[in-house]
Amino acid sequence: MAKKQKYYVVWAGVNPGIYDSWTDCQLQTKGYEGAQFKAFDTRQEAEQAFASPPHAYIGKRAAHTAKATRKTAPLPLPEAVRNNCLAVDAACSGNPGQMEYRGVHLPSGQQVFHYGPVYGTNNIGEFLAIVHALALLKQKGQDMPVYSDSRNALLWVKQKKCKTKLPRNARSEALFQLIERAEKWLHENTYATPLRKWETEQWGEIPADFGRKH
Numbered sequence: 001m002a003k004k005q006k007y008y009v010v011w012a013g014v015n016p017g018i019y020d021s022w023t024d025c026q027l028q029t030k031g032y033e034g035a036q037f038k039a040f041d042t043r044q045e046a047e048q049a050f051a052s053p054p055h056a057y058i059g060k061r062a063a064h065t066a067k068a069t070r071k072t073a074p075l076p077l078p079e080a081v082r083n084n085c086l087a088v089d090a091a092c093s094g095n096p097g098q099m100e101y102r103g104v105h106l107p108s109g110q111q112v113f114h115y116g117p118v119y120g121t122n123n124i125g126e127f128l129a130i131v132h133a134l135a136l137l138k139q140k141g142q143d144m145p146v147y148s149d150s151r152n153a154l155l156w157v158k159q160k161k162c163k164t165k166l167p168r169n170a171r172s173e174a175l176f177q178l179i180e181r182a183e184k185w186l187h188e189n190t191y192a193t194p195l196r197k198w199e200t201e202q203w204g205e206i207p208a209d210f211g212r213k214h
Helices: 022-029 043-050 059-063 066-072 122-140 151-159 173-188
Strands: 007-012 017-019 036-040 086-093 097-105 110-120 146-148 195-197
Touching (some): 007 043, 017 022, 022 036, 036 043, 086 110, 086 122, 097 122, 110 122, 110 173, 122 146, 122 151, 122 173, 151 195
Parallel strands (some): 086 146, 146 195
Antiparallel strands (some): 007 017, 007 036, 086 097, 097 110
């Protein structure tokens, strides 16, 4: 009996895409740190998966049955979201606690920047991540939408003010100096970069998520 055709989705690898052989999939993922990939039975399933965040298909959710997956998997990302854009997110162990943030290039899954851990709060991290993305894009002369799942952070950036209630003391001083630099950048720079809300309920966790939710 002929071996059934499989289709391999590579979300994060040398060249993300859909491959029709295990060998081609391995060439894109073997030895690649943080590679994310999964096999599917049909091309249609693979295309739907590639248009969605990998978290919907790999990791803890992979144990779900196909029927359960159809019920719980996020909707495919709109074409505008799949195109060239950055996703940012923060994580905090305790709030306040050890905080870090990062930016991920959505189509490729590549981490573009990372900062921390440093003592702070999740909201501060979300705010700083957006400003970091704006400054980096402007420095490199690039422009693409930036997605965040934090309404607070998006509002703070719009208002050019990090409205945190975290006390400023010796432990948080370094972070507050970073906040001041971010606020100064917002006041002194203009940008046309679209800032958009990541719709978690529709699309699943933002690709920059650190995967630490219980």
